Amino acid sequence: MADFVEERDWDQFHTPRNLLLALVGEVGELSEIFQWKGEVPRGLPDWEEKEKQHLGEELSDVLLYLVRLSDICGIDLGKAALRKLELNAIKYPASLCKAQCVANQSAGEWVDLVRYCAL
Numbered sequence: 001m002a003d004f005v006e007e008r009d010w011d012q013f014h015t016p017r018n019l020l021l022a023l024v025g026e027v028g029e030l031s032e033i034f035q036w037k038g039e040v041p042r043g044l045p046d047w048e049e050k051e052k053q054h055l056g057e058e059l060s061d062v063l064l065y066l067v068r069l070s071d072i073c074g075i076d077l078g079k080a081a082l083r084k085l086e087l088n089a090i091k092y093p094a095s096l097c098k099a100q101c102v103a104n105q106s107a108g109e110w111v112d113l114v115r116y117c118a119l
């Protein structure tokens, strides 16, 4: 990415704010692909190959601007992401989260039962 930018003399435009706006713009383009489709199943089984290719391009644009923004801000994104994963694991312990899922499921079943009885 750094070589691509330097070869075009675009370094002057790659300021933190410009890159952030470019990133947000690409997230908008990514959102457009899903807009009005409703929920779609994982793996996008009904999508045409052309649509999936377009999705890959927009995801890549987001990734490239994110990596470039991190780089220009002096952030080691790989290191930061690994640290964040560790923080997430502390904040959301697996055992507690699983127990919460079961509790939510039971609550959901209870609501279904009450609805059924009310019919």
Ligand SMILES: Nc1ccn([C@H]2C[C@H](O)[C@@H](COP(=O)(O)OP(=O)(O)OP(=O)(O)O)O2)c(=O)n1
Pocket (backbone or CB within 6 Å): 005, 010, 013, 029, 060, 061, 064, 065
């Ligand atoms: N000043 C720029 C302009 C572009 N790019 C790179 C990063 C992105 O990966 C891609 C973005 O290019 P476009 O702005 O042309 O966006 P799209 O490829 O999404 O085209 P379009 O908006 O026409 O769909 O090019 C860059 O690094 N710096």
